[in-house]
Amino acid sequence: MQTATQLEHEVNYLDYKGKYKGIFAWIFSTDHKRIALLYMYSMLTMFVVGVALGLAMKLELIAPGKTIMDPQTYNAVFTVHGVIMIFMIVIPGLPAVFGNFMLPIMIGAKDVAFPKINLLSWYFYVAGALLVISSVLFGNGTPDTGWTFYAPYSFKSGTNLLPAIFGAFVLGFSSILTGLNFIVTIHRMRAPGMTWFKMPLFPWSLYGTAWIQLLATPVIGITLVLVALERIFNIGVFDPALGGDPILYQHLFWIYSHPAVYVMILPAMGAISEIIPTFSQKHIFGYRAIIVSTLAIAFVGYFVWGHHMFTSGMSGTAQYTFSILTFIVAIPSAIKVFNWISTMHKGSINPEAPFLWAVTFIFVFMIGGFSGLVLGALATNVHVHDTAFVVAHFHFIVFGGVGFAFFGAIHYWFPKMFGRMYDKVWAKVGWAFFTVGFLTLYSPMFYLGMMGMPRRYYDYLPEFHAGNILSTLGSWVMTFGLLIIVINLFRSAKNGAIASINPWNSKTLEWTVPSPPPLENFDEIPVYGEKDGPYEY
């Protein structure tokens, strides 16, 4: 709704006064930009909880034996940490925040195809998050199965698992609806003249991601329902005592959860593909190769789930197949890294904060990727399976990949989203502390895992002490960096210098609208000409 003096294309989305006031103007808004911020603040809230739990785990591990919590509490802490970080932060992560905010603007649309369904997705997100939290606050103890809810323990554990399982189920709906919305938006609402191969790479990455969200998420939904039925009615699908197969649970769980890794990482790669050409002031190298590799990752990523199960007792034939496919999926990721580095080659590099985050993303992602090959090879996997090595690997990929890309993206699009510029010096200080802390926190875990320290244990042998002290110290440094980043961004959103329309001299469409954008983004829908393109420097 609009007043006579407040035309939608004249007032920015932050100041727009509609039918509702106060918080209702946000939680009832169907504007994609406001929904993006709703997601961002909800995720930030959950992220604070997840980080606090992670810090508690590292503090427990600073010395052998009991330090601050007993083993059962430790089991509960790593379970809730995992559920929050995976299902509420990194899976919705970039699509829900930057996808929602930027996708329509980048393709020249006024909103997503189904704005009301978009808001419904956020409601599902909040409902799912509340259900998971309720499993901690009520019932017979916090879930202790790990975020994977592995059978048969997930239906034998006496803890309050049902709300957590149902919460993850509801969160899945949020993901599916967002995916559906993005697919339709990209197919139907691109600006006139913006053909598929003129579309920027971030929307392309969201397109690949959306298909995974749409097709893989129902599998985890049904699987979690089966676990709930197993707990309540003993139906015998996964329970070996009733003729069920617990390895079937692992198959079904990872049929979703491995593609989910690509739900996390593809949009991160998309954001990096926007940042690097901008701060190199150069056309992206291998535009089509990046698109093909995005779709190849999305496709091949469906068929590699078994590498999480090499020691589960599945057949040798399946093991060989999954191992080969895992090595194949590394190829398109390597193509992207090659393209990003080639884009920087002979570019006019501007080392602003988003660029620093992007290059560190490449660095940590490659460490995560190469350590993934150790886990993808059958012979080495057996030695490091379920050790701290695996924890280091997936934190380099998931937190290193998604986290660094998220921080890169927020520093890149911040002036557009809030119309103000952050303090650039503090942004770089925050990045430096975070990066040093991150590497100090997770690198020792590779060594600890190689030496045989198991994951998910609250205690360890004395020979693992030094590595764990280093890791805990790293967690403090990283959190200090995180605090600097968050405080800098919050202060700047309110008091930062006014940002221009295009402070980075980017070429994509979001940098042609005012900062912050007006309610419906464009006064007139832009038209792409023959020679227009997203990276024509």
Add this chain to the structure above:
Amino acid sequence: MENEKHHIVPYKVYIYILVALIAMTFMSIGITKINLGEYSVLGAMIFATLKSILVLSWFMHLKFDQPFLRIMVGFVALLFFAVIFITFLDYYFR
């Protein structure tokens, strides 16, 4: 949009489909009474596939929709069968 043809399916076709779906549901239950060994899953999958095709084609109107949408659904079906096939590389060779 006004120029698009809207195909109207007669009610009796919907009833035939419904009857076929109910019949195949009973047949998929009945097949579990026959000991087909390792092929019992295959039997159940065949009935489930036939039922899905009927629902997609008539109830969801795919039969009368643009070829592009049929290709998309076909691609998704292929993906689904590939996932099933790879899963059974474990079960048949375990």
